[in-house]
Amino acid sequence: MDRAPGDMKTVRITEDVYAYLLAQTDPPTPVQARLTERTRGLGGPSVMQVPHEQARFLTLLALLTGARRIVEVGTFTGYSTLALAEGLAPGGRVLTCDISPEWTSIAREAWVEAGVADRIDLRIAPALETLRGLPPDQEIDLVFLDADKAGYRAYWDELVPRVRPGGLLLADNTLFGGDAARPDAGGNALAIREFNAHVRADRRVESVLLPVADGLTFARKRRPLGLPQGAYGGHP
Numbered sequence: 001m002d003r004a005p006g007d008m009k010t011v012r013i014t015e016d017v018y019a020y021l022l023a024q025t026d027p028p029t030p031v032q033a034r035l036t037e038r039t040r041g042l043g044g045p046s047v048m049q050v051p052h053e054q055a056r057f058l059t060l061l062a063l064l065t066g067a068r069r070i071v072e073v074g075t076f077t078g079y080s081t082l083a084l085a086e087g088l089a090p091g092g093r094v095l096t097c098d099i100s101p102e103w104t105s106i107a108r109e110a111w112v113e114a115g116v117a118d119r120i121d122l123r124i125a126p127a128l129e130t131l132r133g134l135p136p137d138q139e140i141d142l143v144f145l146d147a148d149k150a151g152y153r154a155y156w157d158e159l160v161p162r163v164r165p166g167g168l169l170l171a172d173n174t175l176f177g178g179d180a181a182r183p184d185a186g187g188n189a190l191a192i193r194e195f196n197a198h199v200r201a202d203r204r205v206e207s208v209l210l211p212v213a214d215g216l217t218f219a220r221k222r223r224p225l226g227l228p229q230g231a232y233g234g235h236p
Contacts, residue, residue: 010211025053032079035110039077045103048076050146050172054213055083058144058170062087065168067141071134072096073127073155074147074172078107084144085116094120095134097127097147127151131158139164146172149188152195160204165223169205171195175215 011017028036032052039046050058058080062070068089075081075098084094098104101124111117123130127147140163145155152171163169174180174196179189199207199217207219 022053025056028052029114031110031114032082034113035077035079035082035106038106038110039079042077042103045076048146050080050083051213054172054216055079057212058083059087061168061170062142065141068092069138069140070094070142070144071131071140071159071162072144072146073131073151074098074145075104075107075122076100076146077103078110080144080146081107081120081122082110082114082116084142085111085119086114088119092119095123095130096120097123097125097130099124099126128154128158131155131162134162136162138162139167141167143167143169144172145170149173149176149191149195152191153198156195156199156202160202160221163221165221167221169217169219169221171199171217171219173214174209174217175211177214180215 013021032055036049036052039049061067062084066089067087068091070084070088070092072081072084072094075096078096081094081096088094104122104124108117108122111120128151140159143159143163145152147155156169156171159169174192176189176192179185180192180196182189182193185193196209196217199205199219203222205219205221207217210216210218
């Protein structure tokens with residue numbers, strides 16, 4: 001796509017700009033602050049926690065969509081799960097998938113402390129196994145992918161048919177530090193680059209890749225052809 005000079009309007013994020021950005025966001029709750037500190041104590045793996053502003057975005061999206069059924073692939077220590085649970089409609093549930101009892105034990109404690117544990121269904125098993133076992137007639141309102149990058153495409157293809165028309169799918173790390181933009185990308189960056197191409201070509205959804213944190217793909221499932229606005233089930 002041709003781009004004219006000045007088209008790129010994304011602000012360069014310096015330390016000062018980032019501090020200002022965070023100041024415009026509701027601060028972490030005491031539970032979130034403690035969870036962040038405990039996650040930092042894990043050392044290197046702590047980079048897998050979503051930043052606070054992204055967590056707030058997830059909460060707002062859940063609230064805006066009136067989400068009652070959310071599926072998350074990749075729990076880690078549960079910061080994003082907590083954010084999604086806080087945005088659920090009354091009676092809603094977050095199903096979250098992970099394979100680490102160690103990291104998710106930290107998550108469980110935070111969810112109990114925050115009073116949202118009863119809204120979360122944690123499944124410790126390979127995510128595809130969990131997803132393939134979901135009831136075929138139970139439509140999903142919102143999906144968040146933040147797990148092994150090589151598995152993104154398989155998770156996507158398993159979940160898109162289960163998302164209600166008008167429902168949302170989000171995928172994290174879709175810039176992968178900028179490496180996904182490289183034609184010679186390899187490893188996880190190549191897996192993300194191929195996933196991005198798959199999403200871009202997927203006519204079941206309309207999507208955009210946003211420069212949020214490490215890249216956030218935001219997609220909305222299209223209505224079936226010939227079905228008028230408001231004629232499908234679920235929420236508007």
